[in-house]
Amino acid sequence: MINIIDGGVTAPKGFKASGVPCGLKNNQKKDLAVVCSNDIAVAAGVFTKNVVKGHSLQVTMDHIKSGYAQALVINSGNANACLGEQGYKDAKEMASLTAQLLNCDTENVLVGSTGVIGMPLNLPKVRSGIRTAVSGLSEEGGHDAAEAIMTTDLVSKEIAVEFEIQGEKVRIGAMAKGSGMIHPNMATMIGVITTDVNISKGLLDRVLKEVITHTFNRVSVDGDTSVCDMVVILANGEADNEGIVKENIEYSTFKSALEYVCTYLSKMIAKDGEGATKLIEVVAEGALHAEDAYKVVSAIAKSPLVKTAIFGEDANWGRIITAAGYSGADFDPNLVDIFIGDLMVCRNGTGLKFDEEKAKEILKENEVKIKINLKRGTASDRIWTCDFSYDYVKINGSYRS
Numbered sequence: 001m002i003n004i005i006d007g008g009v010t011a012p013k014g015f016k017a018s019g020v021p022c023g024l025k026n027n028q029k030k031d032l033a034v035v036c037s038n039d040i041a042v043a044a045g046v047f048t049k050n051v052v053k054g055h056s057l058q059v060t061m062d063h064i065k066s067g068y069a070q071a072l073v074i075n076s077g078n079a080n081a082c083l084g085e086q087g088y089k090d091a092k093e094m095a096s097l098t099a100q101l102l103n104c105d106t107e108n109v110l111v112g113s114t115g116v117i118g119m120p121l122n123l124p125k126v127r128s129g130i131r132t133a134v135s136g137l138s139e140e141g142g143h144d145a146a147e148a149i150m151t152t153d154l155v156s157k158e159i160a161v162e163f164e165i166q167g168e169k170v171r172i173g174a175m176a177k178g179s180g181m182i183h184p185n186m187a188t189m190i191g192v193i194t195t196d197v198n199i200s201k202g203l204l205d206r207v208l209k210e211v212i213t214h215t216f217n218r219v220s221v222d223g224d225t226s227v228c229d230m231v232v233i234l235a236n237g238e239a240d241n242e243g244i245v246k247e248n249i250e251y252s253t254f255k256s257a258l259e260y261v262c263t264y265l266s267k268m269i270a271k272d273g274e275g276a277t278k279l280i281e282v283v284a285e286g287a288l289h290a291e292d293a294y295k296v297v298s299a300i301a302k303s304p305l306v307k308t309a310i311f312g313e314d315a316n317w318g319r320i321i322t323a324a325g326y327s328g329a330d331f332d333p334n335l336v337d338i339f340i341g342d343l344m345v346c347r348n349g350t351g352l353k354f355d356e357e358k359a360k361e362i363l364k365e366n367e368v369k370i371k372i373n374l375k376r377g378t379a380s381d382r383i384w385t386c387d388f389s390y391d392y393v394k395i396n397g398s399y400r401s
Helices: 055-066 085-102 123-135 142-148 201-213 249-271 290-301 304-311 318-325 356-364 390-397
Strands: 003-005 015-020 032-047 068-076 109-114 157-165 168-177 190-195 230-235 279-287 337-340 343-347 367-373 379-386
Touching: 015 123, 015 142, 032 055, 032 123, 032 142, 032 190, 032 201, 055 068, 055 085, 055 109, 055 230, 068 085, 068 123, 068 142, 068 190, 068 230, 085 109, 085 123, 109 190, 142 157, 142 168, 157 249, 168 249, 190 249, 201 230, 201 249, 249 279, 249 379, 279 290, 290 318, 290 367, 290 379, 304 318, 318 367, 337 356, 343 356
Parallel strands: 068 109, 190 230, 279 367
Antiparallel strands: 003 157, 015 032, 032 068, 032 230, 157 168, 168 190, 279 379, 337 343, 337 367
8 A cells, every 4th residue: 555645755764855045046946956865775767868968967877877876966947958078077066066065975976957058057056055955954855855956847746655565664755847848758857766665776777767668758748858857766775675676576566656656746747837727648549559559649749739729628639630640650540539538529530529518618627638549459558748828938938037
C-alpha cells in the first residue's frame, strides 16, 4: 500500500534540502536549491535528447557516470547554456563550491540550471546563494527547494510516499519543475527524486529508465524540448530493507511506487502548462505496433489546432483525426473511432450526430480525455497535455523580460 506523506525530497531518511533567493530572478523569489544526502548515494539519471545541451547538464552527465552522487545544486532564472567554455567552468565551480561546503568530492555533486539561454551566470550571486543554501540545509527544506527551481511554473510540484519493502518502511520523495517547452524526450523539466531504499546501482538505473518512458516522457505542453532537462534519482540506502538486487516482487513494489510518484508529477506539469486551463489525457488504442500508438498520441497532443479547440470547448474532432493522419502511424482511417470523454463523435472514420451540448459540458471540465481507437491491433499508449490559451502567447512573447 502506498501512503502519501509530507516532506517532498526530504521525506526519505538521510536527506536535507534548502531553497533561497540569490538574485538571479528579478522578482526576488527563491532561485537556488541544494539537496543532499548525509552519505554517498547510488544515482541514476535520464537526460534531454536535444543535441544542444546546457553546461550544467553536461557536468551532471559526466559526474553521474560513476553511478554515485551525494548532492545536487540547482539554479533557476538562467539556463547556463550556449556560453562556450565559460559556461562549463561556471557549472564546475558550482559543483566544486557545493562539494567544498559539504565536505564531499566535486564529482559527487550534480548541477542543474533552468531559465533563459545564452546569458552568463552571475557567479558572485550564485556563490553567495550556495553558501546560504548549504548553511540552511534542513530536513524540512524540501518545500523551499521545490519553490526555488520554478521558472514560469505557477505552482511548486512535489510529492512523497511511504510503503513497505522486505518488511521495512521505505520512502520516496520528489520534486519537479516544468511548465513550457515540454515534450518528450525530455522537456524543459528538472526532476529530483530521493529515496532511502537499499537498491543496487544497476537496478536503480533500470527502474528509472523504465518508469520515465511512460511518465515524464509522456508529457507534452507545446511540442518543444529544451537543453537543460533531466530527472535524477538518489538512493542512499538508509532504510532498513535488506536490499533490492534482482527483479523480484520487491523490485516490482518499488517500481510501482516510483511510477506513482512520477505519474503524479507528470500530470502536475501538464496541468500547469503555460497558460493552461485544462489537463488533457490523449489515449490511443488498437494500434498495430506500440510505435504507431505513440506517434498518434504525440501528434494529437502537440497539435495547436486540437489544443485551441479544447480551450474553446469546441468538439472539433476533425482536428484529432487529422493529427493522427499526419503522425506517420500505420492505420486505416476507415476504422477509426474517436471519443471525447465518454461521448463517441466518430465511428469508422465517419462523423456522428452527437449531442453538441453534452460535448461542451465535457469540454468545460478541468480534465478532458480524448480517446482514439485505431482497431488494427492491441498496442496502446497515452500522453498528458494541456490546452493552448491566449496566455501561452503572452507568457512566451515576453519570456526574457
